[in-house]
Amino acid sequence: xxxxxxxxxxxxxxxxxxxxxxxxxxxxxxxxxxxxxxxxxxxxxxxxxxxxxxxxxxxxxxxxxxxxxxxxxxxxxxxxxxxxxxxxxxxxxxxxxxxxxxxxxxxxxxxxxx
Amino acid sequence: xxxxxxxxxxxxxxxxxxxxxxxxxxxxxxxxxxxxxxxxxxxxxxxxxxxxxxxxxxxxxxxxxxxxxxxxxxxxxxxxxxxxxxxxxxxxxxxxxxxxxxxxxxxxxxxx
Numbered sequence: 608x609x610x611x612x613x614x615x616x617x618x619x620x621x622x623x624x625x626x627x628x629x630x631x632x633x634x635x636x637x638x639x640x641x642x643x644x645x646x647x648x649x650x651x652x653x654x655x656x657x658x659x660x661x662x663x664x665x666x667x668x669x670x671x672x673x674x675x676x677x678x679x680x681x682x683x684x685x686x687x688x689x690x691x692x693x694x695x696x697x698x699x700x701x702x703x704x705x706x707x708x709x710x711x712x713x714x715x716x717x718x719x720x721x
Numbered sequence: 722x723x724x725x726x727x728x729x730x731x732x733x734x735x736x737x738x739x740x741x742x743x744x745x746x747x748x749x750x751x752x753x754x755x756x757x758x759x760x761x762x763x764x765x766x767x768x769x770x771x772x773x774x775x776x777x778x779x780x781x782x783x784x785x786x787x788x789x790x791x792x793x794x795x796x797x798x799x800x801x802x803x804x805x806x807x808x809x810x811x812x813x814x815x816x817x818x819x820x821x822x823x824x825x826x827x828x829x830x831x832x833x
Contacts, residue, residue: 697765
């Protein structure tokens, strides 16, 4: 089944404790991205990747890191999480980087930073 | 910063009613417009990707139109059903290598 998976789905952590949210897709998609969803705001892009070893900042990259060592995986790293990073996070992928193609979203990760 | 506006913010309709909502965006530098349907506790699912002025797309009872010259897209739902209750998101790409910018969505509730 074609899908985007994220882990963990729920996470409660404390300020400053490094964490990684994994994202994997099995559709051989070139383009992957991370979004965060906060109440009253639209989905905002954190980072995106056009292909392996190619990543770029989205609208709200501060406090996040990403890597794209393999086509299928695009982990989101919070080196030193802070309470303002409490949010719902979505990973997404699409077949090309031209934005002509629909994005497939993962199930979401709800992160709480205390 | 690119601004994508959706209206109304929310609406309630009776089962069987038809409804529509709007996505507005700057008409310059248009590249593509996406519509997504987002049910509570699930992830957004693509409805349409539209790229040409005058585009009309349809999927079952849901259809969308695009006017890039005046900077808007309409989403129509014919004969709304309770299972149509969701937040409908539009997102704009103004070039091939900048982030998609999402609107805040229109939250639709269909009352049986």
